[in-house]
Amino acid sequence: MxxxxxxxxxxxxxxxxxxxxxxxxxxxxxxxxxxxxxxxxxxxxxxxxxxxxxxxxxxxxxxxxxxxxxxxxxxxxxxxxxxxxxxxxxxxxxxxxxxxxxxxxxxxxxxxxSVLFAPEDLALVKGDPAHRRRFMDDLLQSLQPRYAGVRADYERVLKQRNALLKSARTHGGFRNKPTAEFLSTIEIWDQHLAEQAAQLLFARLQLLRDIQPQLAEAYTQLTDGSKELKAGYRSSLGGYEEDSETASESASAEDELVQLTVPELVERYLTALAAARSREMDRGLTLVGPHRDELELQLGGAPARGYASHGETWSVALALRLASYYLLRDQEHGAAGADxxxxxxxxxxxxxxxxxxxxxxxxxxxxxxxxxxxxxxxxxxxxxxxxxxxxxxxxxxxxx
Structure with missing residues (x-):
C-alpha cells in the first residue's frame, strides 16, 4: 500500500x-x-x-x-x-x-x-502504563477494526460505573451497608463491564502472543543482540478473585489467562468485581479491568523502564513499532499491496x-x-x- x-x-x-x-x-x-x-x-x-x-x-x-x-x-x-x-x-x-x-x-x-514512529514513542518505554495500553489497543484496531467499538463501549461503561461508585462514596454514606438499589444497579454495570473487559483482555493476550517473535527479532536486528527483549502482560484481574477480606491488587498470571475463553474471562471478571466492591466504594473508582493492566517490557531480564540506557530505550521503542509493521504486513499473507x-x-x-x-x-x-x-x-x-x-x-x- x-x-x-x-x-x-x-x-x-x-x-x-x-x-x-x-x-x-x-x-x-x-x-x-x-x-x-x-x-x-x-x-x-x-x-x-x-x-x-x-x-x-x-x-x-x-x-x-x-x-x-x-x-x-x-x-x-x-x-x-x-x-x-x-x-x-x-x-x-x-x-x-x-x-x-x-x-x-x-x-x-x-x-x-500505517505505522508511525516518533520521538514521543519513548514514552512507550519510559512513561506510565497508559502509553503501553494505548499501543496495544491502537494496534488491535489496525489489525481488527471491530475492536474500536469494543474499546469505545468499554470506556463508556467504565465511565458510567465510576460515576456510580463516586456517587455512592460521596453521597450515599452506606459503604458498610449498601442499599438494595445500589447493589442492583452496580450488578448491572458489573455485567456490562465484564463483557467488554473480557473481549478486550482476550484480544490483548492474543496480540501479545502474536507479536512476541517479531518484537524479539526487531530488537536483535537493531542492536548487537547481546540482550533479549521480552514482553509480558500483568492483569489487574487476579488479585480480586479471592475472598474480599484478603484480596490484593496482585497480577493474574498471563500464562493462565491466555488459556481462557471470552465467556470464562467474563466469569473471572464478575468474581473479581464482586470481591473488589468494598474497596471500589471506598475509593470511588473501578479497580479491576483492562484500564489498570500493564504491558511489561523486559530487556536482558530487567525492566526496560528505569533500567534501559538512552540508546536502548530508543531501540526498544523502535522495535515495538517495527514489530507492529511486521505483524500488519504478515496478516495479509503476502497479498499485493499488503505492506x-x-x-x-x-x-x-x-x-x-x-x-x-x-x-x-x-x-x-x-x-x-x-x-x-x-x-x-x-x-x-x-x-x-x-x-x-x-x-x-x-x-x-x-x-x-
Whole structure:
C-alpha cells in the first residue's frame, strides 16, 4: 500500500496543501517548526483516527477554522481508494469512502494501514502504563477494526460505573451497608463491564502472543543482540478473585489467562468485581479491568523502564513499532499491496550511526517509507529516494 495523494484543508498550520507522493522512500526536509510533522501526522490520523502528538482533536484544526479535512488517495495492488476525514470542533467527526455519503469516522479504520514512529514513542518505554495500553489497543484496531467499538463501549461503561461508585462514596454514606438499589444497579454495570473487559483482555493476550517473535527479532536486528527483549502482560484481574477480606491488587498470571475463553474471562471478571466492591466504594473508582493492566517490557531480564540506557530505550521503542509493521504486513499473507505505510518522524537525528544504518537497512524495502528530517545529512544513504523540501511559506517543492 502507498499514499498517492494527500490533501489537507485547515489542518494544523496548513490552510490548504496538496501533495503527490510515489512508492519507495520520500524524505520531508526542512527546519523545525515549518510543518513537516504535520504532514505525516495527518497520514497517521487517516489510519488510526488519532494523533501521536496530542490526545484530543481540537489542536488539529487550524486556529480560527471550524473544521479540518484530510483527504488521501491510496493504491493497494491494482486497487485505488480515496478516503476523507472531517475533524469537527464540538461534534462528531465524519468520513467518506470513495466520495460516497458520509459515514462514522471509525468505519474507515483498517483501510489506510500505517505505522508511525516518533520521538514521543519513548514514552512507550519510559512513561506510565497508559502509553503501553494505548499501543496495544491502537494496534488491535489496525489489525481488527471491530475492536474500536469494543474499546469505545468499554470506556463508556467504565465511565458510567465510576460515576456510580463516586456517587455512592460521596453521597450515599452506606459503604458498610449498601442499599438494595445500589447493589442492583452496580450488578448491572458489573455485567456490562465484564463483557467488554473480557473481549478486550482476550484480544490483548492474543496480540501479545502474536507479536512476541517479531518484537524479539526487531530488537536483535537493531542492536548487537547481546540482550533479549521480552514482553509480558500483568492483569489487574487476579488479585480480586479471592475472598474480599484478603484480596490484593496482585497480577493474574498471563500464562493462565491466555488459556481462557471470552465467556470464562467474563466469569473471572464478575468474581473479581464482586470481591473488589468494598474497596471500589471506598475509593470511588473501578479497580479491576483492562484500564489498570500493564504491558511489561523486559530487556536482558530487567525492566526496560528505569533500567534501559538512552540508546536502548530508543531501540526498544523502535522495535515495538517495527514489530507492529511486521505483524500488519504478515496478516495479509503476502497479498499485493499488503505492506503498511511506514512513517519515521524525526528519528535519525537521535540515533547513533550504527542504529541509523541498521534501521535504514531494515525499512528500505518497504513499499512506502515517509521520513521527516531537519538536516538531510542525518538520512542514511540506504534511504535514497524523493526529497520534499518544506519551507517557511508552506510551499512544498519535490525533488528527485
Amino acid at each position: 502507498y499514499l498517492e495523494k494527500l490533501s489537507l484543508t485547515d489542518f494544523r498550520s496548513y490552510s490548504q496543501v496538496d501533495l503527490e507522493l510515489v512508492p519507495g522512500v520520500t524524505v520531508f526536509v526542512g527546519s523545525n517548526g515549518l510543518g513537516k510533522t504535520n504532514l505525516v501526522e495527518a497520514l497517521g490520523y487517516l489510519g488510526s483516527l488519532g494523533s501521536h502528538r496530542v490526545s484530543s482533536d481540537g489542536p488539529l484544526i487550524r486556529f480560527g477554522a471550524e473544521r479540518a479535512i484530510i483527504r488521501g488517495a491510496l493504491v493497494r495492488g491494482e486497487q485505488r481508494l480515496s478516503l476523507e476525514v472531517e475533524i469537527n470542533a464540538g461534534r462528531a467527526n465524519r468520513a467518506r469512502i470513495n466520495r460516497a455519503n458520509p459515514v462514522r469516522a471509525r468505519d474507515i479504520l483498517g483501510l489506510c494501514r 503498511p505505510i511506514l512513517i519515521l518522524d524525526d528519528v535519525f537525528a537521535e540515533l547513533d550511526v550504527s542504529r541509523r544504518n541498521k534501521l535504514a537497512t531494515m525499512v528500505a524495502g518497504a513499499e512506502q517509507v515517509l521520513v521527516t528530517a531537519a538536516v538531510e545529512e542525518d538520512i542514511p544513504e540506504e534511504l535514497s529516494g524523493e526529497r520534499v523540501r518544506v519551507i517557511a511559506t508552506g510551499v512544498i517543492d519535490a525533488q528527485r
